[in-house]
Amino acid sequence: MPETSIPDAVAGLYAADPNRDYIVVSHAVSRHLHYKLSSLIASKQRNKACTMFLTTYGGDPNGGYRIGRCLRHHYTQNIRLVVPSFCKSAGTLVAIAADELGIGDFGELGPLDIQVRKASELEESSSGLDIMQALQAVTLHTQVTFHRMLVESRGLGLSTKLCSEFAGQVVSGMAAPLFSQIDPIRLGEMQRAMRVAFEYGSRLDKYGQNLKDGALVQLINNYPAHGFVIDRKEASELFERVSHLTDAEKTFCYAAWESLGSQTDIDPVMVETAQQSNQTGTNHENSGAKVDDGLGTEATGKADPKAGAGVSQRGGNGKKDASRPDGQGVRVRADGVAGTE
Template sequence: MNSKIQYRHTITTLSLGAEEKRDSGDAPKPPEDNFAPARQALAELDCDVLIHAGGISFGQESHYISIFEKQSQRAEHVILWLTSPGGDPDTAYQISRLLQKRYQKVSVFINGWCKSSGTLICLGANELIMDDLGQLGPLDIQILNREEFGERLSGLNPIEALKSISAQSLELLKQQFLNVRFGGGLSTKQALEVATNLTGQLMSPITAQLDIMKYGEFTRSMRIAVEYGQRLAKSCRGNNLKPDAINLLTTGYPSHGFVIDFDEARESLFNEVSEPSENLKLVAKTLQPFVDTWAGGANNSAMIIDVRHALGVPFTLESASNQGNQDDEPNAEVTPASKRKGKPAKERAKNPAQSETADDDSGKNDDEPGQ
């Protein structure tokens, strides 16, 4: 099945399938529009909302570009709802840079897991939006294990191994020195020499198992995370990272799955971490089942959609201006990507069926969501 059709069926035609069952008498009558609460909440938001649910893999950056090209208008602010186990760091960097180039403000909304390369995308954001279940993870880039099919190894493995060996060696050296110095009656110089030799002999079988080439591969992968992180922070309009955040993310946590929650993120890593607004919570509540389904998909599959496009609630200058007047925000006005098309967002939210019909008549590609 074409990937674009998958995205469309995930959101747009799900409610249509329920209506077909209702008409045939196979199912109880459902609500007229299961997505009406999300549409109404989306109409009240003066920003674009994108979803990336699933792995991060090569080629997904092209899908983001396709989304941008189809936007009749674009806000200055975007919220990327990101739920991901991680994936390719090169693609994560490109996605974050694309968002930086096309929007004045980038927010990343996290209400589930966002690990590894997902965390890397967050380094280029102006703001993180997290709830109590949102969790980031360390920047330990995963490397394919050549000895086990389909298995990946964390870039933290050799770092943690060397830390452990170093700590054990120092402790062993200390014990041997004290035993020889005070138990054997040798001088300090003689005791240190004997203790050093004993420690080397005891630890050499362990250090001999280290693969220098593999260690170099792991350290290079970790350097990729550091370099990309520094570049994303530098190109962000208003660096959102605390001074030692990248170093902490790459070497300061013990495991790939280590949970970095709201408090940890705000206190140790990012300057701007906030809770989701009521409207964003309502959008998330409505679409959460689809995000959860795709987030756990195999082979780094992902659902990447423009929520406004999928639900038929386009961003318009009128809705942004009205919202800006209510909130008294100076940056409400935006520069349109092209001439304004369609009805105001709130009107389309009230009558999504008519909006989808109008979109279909416009001659757009039917494979894309919400058209």
């Protein structure tokens, strides 16, 4: 794809559809992100429709639910979620709240099996499905073993009653040690965690109704691993409205790949043209307010008139991004000036 600066890419987004806001989020899903996003939208919202570019490895389902409700509260006309790369776990929960999904060639969603912290391990978690799948595996194994023992012993000419008692004793001795390792309290905790995912997903889907019948249960229960890849083709089997990225979205994602190619944990950004940035800066100057530039320092809120179009906060660290096809990195400064190196 030809090299395009972020200001030109932003201009392309507004040229394609000027009647929506454009938000960039590359961050772990959390209540802190919900707070930052709510504050951003409250101060800079211009339209009742939005496109959010979301890159996340997942996070807190409670935060994901709050973010989904926040978006639906502010943007009542349309919410389009663009997935340039990773949108895993709680990110998929946010995706359920959208009216439509745009998934790039490198984009992927993930299952909704809730991760529960291990009580005996530091900073480790396990899937809410682990115990459930263990129970299913042990149950299936005992059933198969019982049936095989019954049939084989019947072949020896023994009575059905005697064969069933013998098979029952063998299976009981085999299964008891396995079932004794399952903590009923931990089992209840996992079941509640999975119920949380279902309830949050059900509530968020009532807005856009983009999930197909049975898709929520499939997202929670039917994938073998938490990191399982749900690409655009598979997502179209779960969601009603899934599409490729538009040309303008592709151009912007390519230009801002350093922030969107992987989770960078920068604050959410409302993508603005130079004119919008200048207007925002003037409003802040007139009100005497100060604007956090995303770097831990305060700026005057006045946009650089030489900036052209760009985003309003820093995105990335200015280093080259090896994951980008041309190896170039894109940096977006707090003043809205974009550049490559």
